[in-house]
Every structure is written in C-alpha cells, then in structure tokens.
Amino acid sequence: MPIEMSLTDEHEELRATLRAFLNECSDEATVREQMSTERGYDPDVWTQMAEQMGLAGLIIPEEFGGAGYGYVELLVVMEEMGRALLCSPYLSTAVLAANALMHCADEKSQKELLTEIAAGRMVAAVAHAEPNGRWDIEGLEMTATRSGDQWTLSGEKTWVLDGGSAQVILVLARTDSGLSLFRVDPEAPGLRREAVPPLDLTRKISQLHFEDAPAELISAGDQSANFERVLALTTAALSAEQMGGAQWCLETAVEYAKTRLQFGRPIGSYQAIKHKCADMLVETEFARSAAYAACFAAAEQEDDFLEMADLAQSACSEAFFHAAAETIQIHGGMGFTWELPVHLYFKRAKASDLLFGDAAQHRESLANRVGL
Amino acid sequence: MPIEMSLTDEHEELRATLRAFLNECSDEATVREQMSTERGYDPDVWTQMAEQMGLAGLIIPEEFGGAGYGYVELLVVMEEMGRALLCSPYLSTAVLAANALMHCADEKSQKELLTEIAAGRMVAAVAHAEPNGRWDIEGLEMTATRSGDQWTLSGEKTWVLDGGSAQVILVLARTDSGLSLFRVDPEAPGLRREAVPPLDLTRKISQLHFEDAPAELISAGDQSANFERVLALTTAALSAEQMGGAQWCLETAVEYAKTRLQFGRPIGSYQAIKHKCADMLVETEFARSAAYAACFAAAEQEDDFLEMADLAQSACSEAFFHAAAETIQIHGGMGFTWELPVHLYFKRAKASDLLFGDAAQHRESLANRVGL
Amino acid sequence: MPEPTPMDEETLRARVRKLLEEAHPETTDSISFRQKQYEHGLAWVHFPEGYGGLGLSPKMNMIVFDEISKHSKVIHTTPPASVIGIGMGAPVVLTYGTEEMKKTLLPKIFSGEEVWCQLFSEPGAGSDVAGLSSLAIRDGDEWIVNGQKVWTTVAHLSRWGMLLTRTDPDAPKHDGLSYFLLDMKAPGVEVRPLYQITGEAEFNEVFLNDVRIPHARMLGQEGQGWRVAITTLMNERVAIGGGGSKRKGGGATGQLLDVWRQRKKGAHSPAQEAMLRDRVTRSYMDNELLRLTAQRARASQKAGNPGPEGSVAKLAQAEINKRMWETAIDIMGSDALAFEAGYALRQTAGAPDSVEGIAKYQFLRSRANSIEGGTSEIMRNILGERVLGLPGEPRIDKEVPWKDVPRS
C-alpha cells in the first residue's frame, strides 16, 4: 500500500507553534547554557513542554494521559527539535522509554510510568547497550539473577541517554523467558551512575554499573522482537531530528553564502560554494524523504517499517554529517570556532550517527531485510 | 632503502623518441583503424617497434637478444603507450609473456622464445585466468595430464590477451610439482581459440578451449611465487600505462576547457570545471607517484615491490577511470560520441581496471601484505 | 488555454464508447484509429474542441485511456517517434500557430503520420542554448538559413522540425532569436546520424545549407523565439527528470539486483562480496530515495505546495545511475571485459537480452545522464540560484550584441 506522504494544515500549525516555542526556549544562548550543565537540560522547560504543549506524552495513548498522536506528529516535532538543537531528555524519555514501555512492559507499569512521563514528572532512561560495542539485539548479554521473587542485575550498561538525571531506569536483560525489561530505581543500592564526557555536549550520556542491584521485572515473555521494533521506532524518530539538523545546516550555509563577500561578491555566487549548497539540498531532500517514509510507515504500521527505519537512519545520518561538515567548510575559519554554533551541529551529527549503530550497520541490516 | 624516484636525461630522450614515433604510428586514425581489425594491431608497426626501437625486447636480457633495460625504461614506454592508446601486443608479449618466461621457464625455452620475442618475430599470449572469475594464484585450477613423456591440457582459459593472434601460447596449469608453465602451439589439435567481443576495442582478448591439447612443460618445480611476481610485474607496467592514459585525459580536458566558450567565456574559467580539473591533476599526480614507486621498486628489486604493485594498480585504475569519466563530462554532449576519442580511453580505463583483478581486490591484497 | 468546461466522467466515458463503436483498436491500425480518436476530441482532452480535445482538465486524459483499456486488448499508445511532436510540437502549434497550421498539423502529429523533431542545440551552444549561431537572413517572403544543429532525436524520420535560429546578430543573445517550423524535406536540409559511446545513434546532426523557409512558418514574433522555445524546453526537462521506478525494487534497481543475485559464486573474496553488497545496498537506497522523493513531490503538488523535490530528481538520478551501473560492472568483474552486444554503428539498438547485457549497455549509456537535458553542473546552478536563491555569477554575455560575445 503506497503511503500518501504529505502533512496536513494541522501538522503545519503544530510546526509553527513549536518553532515559536523553540525560538524562545532553545535559542543559541540557552543551548550553550544547558549543554554546560551536568543535567544537560532545563527541567522547567521540560515541564512546560509536557504540561503546556503535551509534547512529553505526544505518542502516549490518551488512556495513559498522553496526547495519543502518532508518528507523523512526532516527525514534525523531532525535525523542529533537531533544527533548534534542543537540549532535552525528549529522545530518551518521550521516544525511547515511552516506546519501550508501550511495546514491552506490562500494563501496570505502563499505567504507572507512561502517566508520569506524559505529565512531565518523570525523565526515563533505557539501558540496553553494553561495553561489547554492539547495538543489535543479540549483543544484549546482561543476565538477570533471580532469588525467590527478587531479581537483581549485575554488569555494565553503556551510552545510557540521560542516565544521570533519569527518575527511572529501564533495563534490558536476559531471563529464562528471553529478553526482558526491568525497572530499576536510580537510587537503588548496587547501581552506580557515571557521567561520560560526551562528544556531543547537547545530549548527556552515562555508564551504569550494576552490582546486585535490585530490579523489578515488568515484561512477560521474550521481548526481542518488540524491542527490535522499539529501537527502529527510536531511530525513525531520530532520523527526523537528524533531518531537521541537516536542514538547519543547509539554511545557515546558504544564508552565509549570500551575505559573506569575498573578492567583491557573495561567496554563494562562486560555483564551488553554490554547487556544494546544491548538493546539500539534494541530500537533505533525500533525507527528508527517508525520514518521512520511516515515520509514515510507523504511523501506518506498514509491513516495511523496519526496512524504512534502516533506510532513514542510514540516509539521515550521512546527510546530517555531510551537511554539518560542509557548513563548517563554507563558513571558512569561523566555521570551526567555538563561537559559532556550527560545531555543535557537527558533533550532534556524528554522535547521532553512532548512537544506535552507524549508517553502514543500518545498511547491512537493510540488506538483510531486503534479502540482498 | 628509499628509492630516488627521478628520471635521467636518457629516459627523457627515450620518451621524446617514443612520443614522436607514436604520434606517427598511433595517431587517432590509426587507433580507430587497428581497433576495428580482428587482430587488433598492425604487424608492420610491431616489427618496426622491435627492430628499429628495440621495444619488444626492452626488458629481455641482452643474452637473449633483448635490450636488457629495466623497469624504469618500461615505465616511460608504458606511460607513452597509454597516452597514445597504442593498439599493440606489447602488454601481452613484451611484458606478460616476457616476464613469465624470464621468471618461470627453463633456459632452453627462454633462449628459444625470448629471442623470437625480442626480434619482433613472435607474439606470445599467456593463458592463466579461468571461467571462475578469480585472478589470484589459487584460482588457477586447470590440471595437466601426463601420459609417458607427453602432456595434454583440457579445460578453459579466459581473457587471454592477444590469444587470437599469438604465435605461441604459454599456459599455466597444475602438475604434481605445483603450478607449471606449458608451451602450446596455437595450431595444436584440441585447441580452439574464440575471439571475445571486447569492452575495450583497443586490446583483443580470446577464450581458449582445450581438449586434450598437446603441451610442452617448460618449467621445473612450483611456479606459484614466481608467477605471482610475474602478475605483479605486469600490473606495475600496466599501472604506468593507466597513468599515461589519465595524463592524456587531463591534458585533453584542460585544453578543451580553455578553448570551449559558453556564456561568453571559457568553461575552464568556471569553478565547476576548473576544480574538476584540479582534482584530476591531484589524482593523476598521485597515480604517477604510485606507478613510479612500483616500477622503481621493480627495477631495484625492493622488498616492498609486491606491495607497491598493489598500490599502483589500485591508485592508477581509479585515477584513470575517474579522469576518463570526468573528461567525458567536461566535453559535454560531444564527450560521449563515437566521433571523439574520449570514449576509447573510458573503455580502456575500465577494462584495464578489471584485467588482473580490480582496484578493490588489489587493496585487499595490499592489506594482507601490510598486515592490516 | 480556455477554462476547462465541465463534463462529467460518465459523459466522457460514453464518448469514448462511441468512438470505439466507430473504430475499434483491435480491428483498426494505429494511424487510422488515432485519426478517429482525434476527430472525436479524445486525442488530448485538455485541448480545445476542434483541435483533438474537449477543453477538459488534463487529468481526464486518464479516463479516456482507462475506458479504452476496458473494451480493448489492443491499445494504440503514442508511437515512440511521436513523443516529441505530441509532447512539445502540439502545444507550440496550439499556442503560436495559425488557424491553418492547427487544422493541418495537429491531426497528423497525433495520428503519428508526421514525426516532429526539435532543432535547438548547436555544436557551439550546448549548455548555452541561447548563444546559438545558426543564422537566418530575410529574403523577401522567405528566410535563408545556414548553420548546424545537433542532438536531434528522430530527425531522420521527421517531417517537421522546430527550429530556433538567430535572425538578429546585433541584438543581445536572447533577443535576436526566432522560431520556425522547418520542412525537413526542404532542399539543403541534411540529416546525419551521430553515433555514441555505445555505437548507437539515438541522435542526429542536422546541417542547414541555404535552406529557405517561408516567413509564414515563423511561430511567434520575430526576435521572440526564445520565449517560444522556453515552453518547449520546460516540457523536455520534465520528461527527462524521471524520478525512478514507482515500485519498490523495480525498474533499474531490479536489474541491478538481478546482476547481484546471479553473480558468479566464488569469484569474489568474502571481503569483496561484503563491499559489493554494501554498494548494491546503497544503490537500492538511492533508488528508494528517488522513488520516495517523487512520491513526496506528487503529494506536495496535490496539496498545492510544490517544493524543490522535482528539480532535485534530475541531478540526483544522473549521478545515481552512473554509480549503479558501475557497481553492476564491478559485480561482474572480469566478465565485464566482454561486450557481447558489440559496437556496430547503428541507428537503433536492439535491446540486450540478458541482465548482464543490459548492465553493460547501461554502464556506457549512463555516462550521458549527467549531460543530456542539462548537465549536472547546470542543474547545480539552477538548484543553487532558483531554489536556494543564491546570487548568479557576473555575466559578460548579456545586454551586449550577440556578435560581440566571445565564442568558440
């Protein structure tokens, strides 16, 4: 079934509202201020996003206090957040954790946690990757230990988004029934949270050390397939954010090329710069198509959603990285200064590419799915 | 030991003589005439090259009637031949067959055959690759059959350079003592030679079908290592030819860019074309470095010769292909017409890349040698 | 063009059925059927009545096609040689032609009786079409034209040519051009095939030696040829910027996947296979992205917000095609050293019959993709300037007499 990929007037209104909000709450000065804090975001803004705009619960069903919207709305939201380089636990909490709960958790936990998330009262982190460097489901090796009704976790989880500031940690670990989801109190004994100095200052990550840390099992049965879908849903949303970042780079580079004069004329009148911009436009438009395809496929629950998510991650990661790199180049010397914000996008681009397995890995995954 | 990679005045004289000769005997009209024949070259020119210029025996020792020169002279010769797109059995006979005989054959055969080659009286083809599509030594699977003192060969050999016009065929096949070299009469019973319609019209190839064809064993012991060296020596020489082709493309593109006017000025004044030319220059100069390194290493019998040959094949294949492709592009519509010679270089470029295993395969070989 | 008069779908379908009663495709040859189709106003329904149309919306042409399909196994679609005449010739005649031209020319364009070709490009004027230097000099009621045209598809089959030529060398280059209908059978018109890298001649060169054209065959005003030509060029660019397959993994992608799946096992090392597979996946992705972008373009168009997606496709597709067929060749490896199709110079190619054959042909043919219909360099200028609004370069060929502009 071909998807009709176009946004409605309502979507464009959402975009306009959000852009106005982000112009206010995620201007460059605010980004720089927040990225230099340990937490990495402004909790007041987070509350505001949840309470006034219903963003924290955007894709959470209404029964759990969410807005009950779908992935097309999320596409718009993520694109705008990426464009504004928003410092926020949105990806960790409203996307990854919300999806993990919606697809893997039992109803009790869904009710309890999704409601808190939607209300903006809870930042949630999902701990899945481990020091082995793998991002595939089989790479999850931590095994939970049971004694009586009690479960404990031991081992290490890496690259946990907002793991340092989260009020709840959702941990993927293996049990006899397969891959399972656990809920861990961040203050639990045996859990040590270590902030990792990040390449991308605008998104905080932690390493979590578990040593017989008590955990609550909140899933039933093997969650491998479900969690694979959760990861794909997360990368689909992330791809929209990356596309928004690429769009910012394109616009910023073009604007600079129009106004920066060298040898008596705008540098954008030189083909070297003009053609770079044209190529960025092509790649950004292609990234947009990919992000749209993945998010519309998610919204419509298309059969080829997993394939489209791989496509989107690969296309958007490369497009964002190239766009950021070229935007540095087009800005000349100033492009690699701390003073200009371009470097922040460059770092975000590379970190986003690496975050759930890079573009090449997603191409391999795509090849597997398509049967090449 | 670092090699001093520079040409002497004598080398430059050789180049000048050869260029004058090729301007005469390998001008565009002659190339087009010869490439449309079945044989693919002018036997009179071949004789002339051998008798008057000593080219056929350039690297053949003086004791066998050759000039006894080395790989630095061959570098100059191949570069010029590549530049002029010469149609000639030079690569098959004076490079591949001569090297095979010099490194793998017994003295009697060396004396007999090298003398004939050097004198320009014999075109020789080497049959090694087989339909399995492999170019590595292990890919050679044909096994010779012995009965008494007689050897026979059965099976197929592919992509045999000048296999159709050669007066002697040197065949690689396995015996109890390992990889061995055989001499086969082109008119032998049981040998059928089939012309293959080539991508690159300027170099003729054949497929050889053997059915109990009588063959003379002319090597002693396993020739695997020797023949690996022969192949590397051949690709080193070929890389110089490729570099010469790239140089022709660069010069032709630049000349056109200077004289072709659009919108009132030379297209070479536009950065889109100028920067393409600059990138071609970089890649061609790098190709030159690689071809020099390989041929100087061959001349000096450096330890790292095999590595340098891989480097040269990979760098020169890509440089020539890119240069030819860009030269088509820079010529616009005329670039892909039959009328202009650019397409002949484009086809030569791709065919040369594929001839002994492509650039990526040589990179893998290089990685193996360097221990990556 | 006049406002489409409302006609409901059912009425239109009824008219089609009436046509089919008079002439049925299964029992009528293409030319005769299409003549009838024209008479019934069902040739191009968005044209006015009396000129093969009914003054309807262009979308309703699909209904005619659909209704014919329902009742006939045979469909007399546009003859390949008539694509230019129908796509570019007919609109130009309708807009700029005299009443007599419309009445005599349009029926034969549609029926396929008369093939048309486009005579704009010249050897000296490639990207810079308006810089062309063929010259028409007025001689009483006639013009005498001299010059050379190039890249002329179907010129050797053509009855009429759409000729853009210079009539005033003293005017700035865009202002000194006029547009003529050229009788391709006129004395002094010589057509020669122009062979390409593949050995085929898809195009021709057309030499004009003292060719006389009646003044009455000028379309538009003297000196306004560029304006007339622009419409034609717009149609051409749309036609070329295809936008890839409409079906996932279809079209060229499918052919690449076939080459990949039929590759010779064992010819590549595992590492080489991994890298080739990644290149195949990239091409698969590229074509998906083209397809999705075209889909998005249609959606935006429908929503009334046309974006830059369309202009992006032409540039992207050229580079994607070249890369894709290079990958196919590298998959075949040394097997690509053979070019089974051969290079016999010929006017039309027989389609290669194996996927490998197609790939080898396309490897060569695709080099033209980044040149024909606007080079990639020109497309990047257009994207940069018209879509992104970047400033142009200093121009030295505008606002001066054409004869004073340097040219090669």
Add this chain to the structure above:
Amino acid sequence: MPEPTPMDEETLRARVRKLLEEAHPETTDSISFRQKQYEHGLAWVHFPEGYGGLGLSPKMNMIVFDEISKHSKVIHTTPPASVIGIGMGAPVVLTYGTEEMKKTLLPKIFSGEEVWCQLFSEPGAGSDVAGLSSLAIRDGDEWIVNGQKVWTTVAHLSRWGMLLTRTDPDAPKHDGLSYFLLDMKAPGVEVRPLYQITGEAEFNEVFLNDVRIPHARMLGQEGQGWRVAITTLMNERVAIGGGGSKRKGGGATGQLLDVWRQRKKGAHSPAQEAMLRDRVTRSYMDNELLRLTAQRARASQKAGNPGPEGSVAKLAQAEINKRMWETAIDIMGSDALAFEAGYALRQTAGAPDSVEGIAKYQFLRSRANSIEGGTSEIMRNILGERVLGLPGEPRIDKEVPWKDVPRS
C-alpha cells in the same frame, strides 16, 4: 640576498666546534646558547655575516645541526613560539628593515627572547586577504590604526606583530596597503583567545583601537605592503603543505593503524570489518601516495625540474586527513561517543595520551585542514589557474578603488 660565499663543510664544522667550546647546550640554557649561536653566525648560515649568518647556502644549516648533534645530547632547537618570527619575521626584517632594526631585532628573534606574530587576516578578509579593512591614518610622524585581526597564532606571547593594514582606501585593494612592525605592548592592542571546535585556542583575535605606530616602523614603501606580505605568505603556505610522513606507515597513518589494531573485537560484524579494513587500507594508501609524491617532488627539485607535486600536497592532505580521522572514529564506533579530553576552553592543549584520544581530537581538529592556510576551494583555483593554466573568473574587485568594492 648576496651570493653564498664558498666555505667548505669542514671549515663550517670547525666553527661550530668553536661555538661549542664557548657555550655548550648541555650546560647552557636555550636563550643564552642561541644568543651565542647568533653571534657566531651559526643561527641561519644563509643570512649575511653580522646578522647571525655566514652568507652560505641554506643547505648548510643542516651541517650546523649535525655537528651540534655530534657533540651534545641536548639540542636547543627553535622554540615553538618562535617559529613565525624565525620563519617569516627574520626574512622580512632582513629584506626590508633598517640597519638598526636588523641589529636589534634579529638576535632576539633567533634567541627566542622576543616572540613575533603575523597580523594579516581579518574577519572580513579570509581568502581575500588583500580586501582587508583595518585602517591606518597618518598623524604627523605616526600612524593611528583601527581594526581587527584574526587567526593570530602566539599573539598573546608576542612582542612584535607583522601588521598589514590599509593606508589608502582610494587605491585599488592591493595598492592601498602598508606593512608595519607593531609593538604588541602598545596601548590599544588587545589580544583575545579564539576558541576552536576542540575547546583549544591555537589562535587569537587582536583588536586595534587607536593604536599609534611610528612611521619609522613601516617596512617597505607606503602602499607596497602587499609585496612585503607576499614573501611572508609564501613561507606560510610552504610550512603548512607538509606532505605527510617520511616513513612508510609512520606519523598519522601509524596512529590510524593503532586504532585499527586495537579495535574492540566483535563490535563489528564481519561485513563491517571488511568495509572498515578497506577504508583503513585506503587511508594507508593515501598517506603512502602523499609520501611518495613528496619524495618525487624532492627528486624533481634536485634535478632542477620542479613539478606541480608540491602544490598538490596541501589540497590532498587536507581531504586525506579528514577522511582518515572519520575512519578512525567509525572503527571506534560507539566508543567515540565519549570525548574524554573534555571541552574546557583553554589556550594550549595537553596532548591526549591514548591513540583513541588522539584520533578523537584529530577528528575535530582536522576539519580546519581544508580551511587554514588557504581553503581547498582556493587551492583548487590555484592548481587550476597557476599549474594547469586555466583562465580566471571575471573580477570585479580589481582596478577599482578599494572603497568601492562591495564587502560584507
């Protein structure tokens, strides 16, 4: 520069030994030793006698170094902060300075007592250095300068600055510049660190507010500053276009190979490993090609036939470096999400202590390679125009008064 007077190697070595008798590096601090070295004419032997040299060929500087090495474990090489003073300041003073300047400035440049910086670039004048807009206005025996300079290495340590500034806005841009020696301690000179993508400030911004410079500190004639600056810039470009490691697999390549060999086993699928290995091999090749090209350049130079190899290196190396460090990051994969060095804003960086740390730092730092010392775009212009002889673009900023040229 005067013709080198012949002095044989052994005589020179004897002079070095005489210096070492007076002051030995192992027992003398750097400044004191280098003062003595200067006095003996062994600072830069290609300078004239009396100015730290002996009027010999530049090649003979190596002999001095060699002889000192033979007799001392300690070598007082050029202090890092003095690279610009020695490489660019000294030649300029020698060529354009007064006798008094030479006598007072050259010894302290060489000894390291006084650091120099170069004040050419401005925020509005990057690639277009000659378009700069800082302005000096004559006031009796002095000039009053206002403006801003940027990309000034070691400005915060400098005693003297080589200042290029505009003295005549009515002249065409190259003709209205003059060259001054600026006292960096003068009132109105403010130096601020300019932090980069890594958090380091290798460079500074220098603000000039009503800074007074005596007319006597002008080097060269008024309005001839560009000519004086050109010498300086040539030296800079040579210094940056390094040409890679001199040893196979050495330098940056070695660091990449270390990252590759220390990669986390099992983190990548076999296919990913194959592709990463190919990228590593490409980088290995790239660096080999740089090395071999530099080697060929030296050979050509020696043979008296300098080719384009030198100019090629700067452009190639920038792109090669960026690609290489991207590969290193992708090998590390998610481990590259951590940036252990942190981004604390600081004036000098401590070198990272692991190969991974170096690679992460270089991944960021290398983005500047295609910008500093001439952007890759400018380098392509230079290769295209000066090496290949392609025509320039139409220029609108030449031969008109600087003040009439549009600028941002």
